[in-house]
Amino acid sequence: MTDPSRPRGITRPTPGAAAGPPRRRLVGLLVVLSLLFVGIIGRLADLQLVAAERYVAYGTSQRLRAEELPASRGSLLDRTGAELVLSVPAQTVIVDPRMIDDPLETARTLAPVLDDDVATLASRLSADSAFEYLARQIDDETAADVQAQQIEGVFLRPEPRRTHPAGNLARGVLGSADIDGVGVSGLEAQFDDVLTGTAGEVLFERSLNGVAIPVGQQQLEPAQPGDDIVLTLDRSLQFLTQEALAEQVRATGANGGQAVVMVPSTGEILAMVSLVVDDEGEVVPATYNRTLVDTFAPGSVLKLSTVGASLEEGRSTPGRAIEVPYALNVGGHMFQDSTLHGTEMWPVSRILIDSSNVGAIKLGQELGEEQVHGYLTRFGFGQSTGLGFPGESAGRLRPVEEWHGSDIAGVIIGTGVTVTAMQVLAGYNVVANDGVYVAPRLVDARVDAEGGRHRAAAVPTRRVVSERTSGQLREMLEGVVSDGTGTHAAVPGYQVAGKTGTSWKLQADGSFENGRGTRDYMATFVGFAPSNDPRVSVIVVIDQPRNVYSGGSAAAPAFSRIVEHALRRLDVPPTSGDDREGTGHIVTVGSTESRVRATPAVAGDDAHVDELDG
Template identity: 40%
Template sequence: MRLKDPMKRLNAGLLIIAFVLSLFAGRLVQLQGIDSGKYEALAMDQRLRRIELPAVRGTITDASGRPLALTQEARGVFADPSLIDPAKRTEVAARLSSMLGLDVQKVLEAISTPDSRYVVLAHSVTPEKGRLVLSLGYRGIGVVPESRRSYPSDAVAANVVGFVNQAGDGGAGLEYAQNKLLKGVPGWQRVEISAGDGQHIPMGEGQTQEPVPGQGLRLHLDQDIQWEAQTALADAVKEFKAESGTVVVMTPDGRVLAMASVPTFDPNEYAKADSSELQNRVVQEAFEPGSTGKVITAGALLEEGLVTPESTFDVPDHLWKYDKKFKDSHEHETYKNITFGGILAKSSNVGTIMASENLPDDKLYNYLTAFGFGAETGVGLPGETRGLLHPPSTWSGTDRYPISFGQTVSVNSLQMASVYATIANGGVRVTPTLVAGTLDEDGAFTAAPAPASRRVISEATSHQLIRMLEGAVGREGTAPAAQIPGYRVAGKTGTAERYVEKAGGYKGYTASFAGMAPADDPQLVVQVVLQDPKKKYYGGDTAAPVFQKVMSFALKSRKVPPTGTVAPTLKMFAD
């Protein structure tokens, strides 16, 4: 159709243009007016990322406030796979894996994740490495603020403190047991990410829920004593070719000053450690205590009035009970008129059996449980074994005899140390404690509740036991190597056959020594265990020298002076 009038053609054209423009205007009104909120939200949703903000984990310190575990500034590295050029993925993966110590294939898989805008590549990277990552200039690679756990004393108290895993949770020790308290409450942040390079827009839109910092722990541990205990123990394990060992240092009222395990590990590099090195053998490993357990039988006999330290016996080197032969560790002629104190000093199994004949099974069992056998210590560490103590109703005809001298029952090292702490504390057992109290984010200290306590034997009985244990450290006893010049020492050796579950029977020995000093005013208790020493295996030869080193150091470190008294002579044989 052809219009002859130019004005009509012009008007028709303008009408068409006006109609088209009205469509554009309507669409603009819809986009910028009616649906503006919807599209703005979609755009913002494409740019916003939710980032977890971990709370600052509480510090763990020793008794003097020296840090054993603390939190330091760190960075997290993330990727936005949608922004990474597919042609550069291999290059990006290679550079990042080399810089961050990651597996190149896993990094490549992460940055190639389809339909993803946020993939975490690494946690707890140092700020310096974080800056290096950004300096590479790769589109779609960014960093966010984080924190990382550091252990400034390396392996010192590692098996007690534990470690924090890559997920930010405790993986062992107190870090695991007290994870909720230490970790605090995480927060979160929504940050705006630029579409061009995937970097955080500092002045962009965002929301933040601030994290709540975790509480810290102050321990009773003394870092110096802990170091000495670990060093002396490691030397002994090496010297006597032992499989492993433990040392516990504690006060009579239950405060644990040192808890050493060998082998050990560096929690800063826990991933490199073998699973056996991560164990806290002090509470996780059960063993037959052997002669160190005789003090419980002795305490029961004294408390029940069945013997006195001067009661005498004629003790051969072996005897038969039913069809089973029990013997002492060394052959000897019959000890004529040996005192009960002499039986303990010479660690006679046969003498202990003879002295305990009139002690009922249920009485022996009750004293064992009162001293802490068959139950967790209450120290609050993960993986603790209760040991093994069956009720008397299950004992066979001969079970009570080895039980009386510390075999066919099992304990952990802290249980055994607690027995000697109870004796040193005048017969009152106090639940062993590691944690002195908590620290808030400002460092304010709140003391932990007082531990539970109970009387096990009388003060008079505990004093009698200590005098008898001084004899075990004397010239005629089994542990003269435990003597400390200037100090009175009381203690007991143990040499027990070692039950190995994998072997299905007894193999090798457990050598131990437990004691206290000064004997007339006990301030410290030290217990040493060596598992399967092969060069020598008697507790007096292997564990007693470790006790001597650790106790000597601890007494000096805590400025405990000698009492200046002289130990009374233990009467070993009647006239």
């Protein structure tokens, strides 16, 4: 039945029919709220108990920023403390490409500042990474220009730059380090662990915009710079030697040259020069140390060993006469002297002074293969000098068991052996040191970050021949310069001892013939001065001279100039006068007043006061 008083179409909602009874709704709401509450409690527990450390670390990582402090690489110094290689502060521009909104526009802004092209910069700025280099090791002015642009996402980072203040001087010896400061050649590579410092780190709290928060957390672990290395090289003498050698290479039309200057008594290397002729015909420093790496057939300079062995073994005296024909057949091969002569009786001393191949071979045959090989080994051939220089060659001195036929003759006259220039000079220092071999050394000391100087270990020495034999050899070597093949090596005012060497150049294929079917030469002169009190020893090797080819003509003149420079540099007074035009003169300053005026020298550090009072 319907209620007639109720309007039609309107029905009273039945309690609990649509929304349910209030009790059920309340229970439902309670359940929902309870679940929400449990969720919140769970989340709180997760935040505060379960994952608390993780979130703390995450927050810390957002706040704290660590920056590496690059360690300065140690310097390479010459014996006087002059810098040959050093690191200077520089800035590197880096970018976080994720922070760059418009790579092309940014590239256009930075291109003129960094002197780079827009396309290259744009590709780096739009890279899919968080870190890219834009420019490395730029100077402070450019870095300031970059900073002035105030580009978000572009940062500056300190990164020292390696510098050679003396240009290419001794570049082959010093070597190089790559852009990351890792030594890759020469002394840079050899002493990389000493030169490399330990990077530091600074940890600080930063704000949202990256600025350090004052009085925020900060930790600093300073960088430890690498140690400096003091070399035995003398910068001025290195330059003078390089200039003298370059002049001789140009004068002889050679392909290059090598020169080493040493103090024979201590084994200190004062200069090491390696030159090549580049594609444009310019004589330039080689990129590697040829004096230790390149080997060549030394020629007659090796006769010293055989003659010394003959004297030491009591088989000869300097005056002993030996029959020396012009040519000699050994094992089916003909060996001959450089100048035509009949069969003559020559004293042993003349064999060395006039560099007789035949005479030296005959002396060697008397000794036998074992002793010839043994003395070459004692003089230091066929083995490393102990310098430990990267790429250093030991040369080639085959064991006696591999010698056949004419090999002994080739070894004696220096064509069957390969050596480095350093080995030859160290061998001649035996004569300068009264028969004692002193190993060469290139490093004088290491200087740590606190300034402590640590001297290098003493070099090993060993007796090779007796003092008497050494004295006899020295007289013969003096004769080479005064009357023999090496007269161009004379130095005005000083007595010089030395030996010439001329040999065929070993080609890349191991033969002596070049592509034209002819032979190229290696010209060598090695010696020391003053011969009665050797203060300096020098070897000069001219690679493939064209207009002259012998050691006496191609190498000896450069030897003379280098020795002259070295003796002046070492303050060694002359021991005799010389009347030749354009050479030095000795003025003895007596007790009475004397006044001398001279033209100042112009060569590196040698420019000096030109007025002296006696």
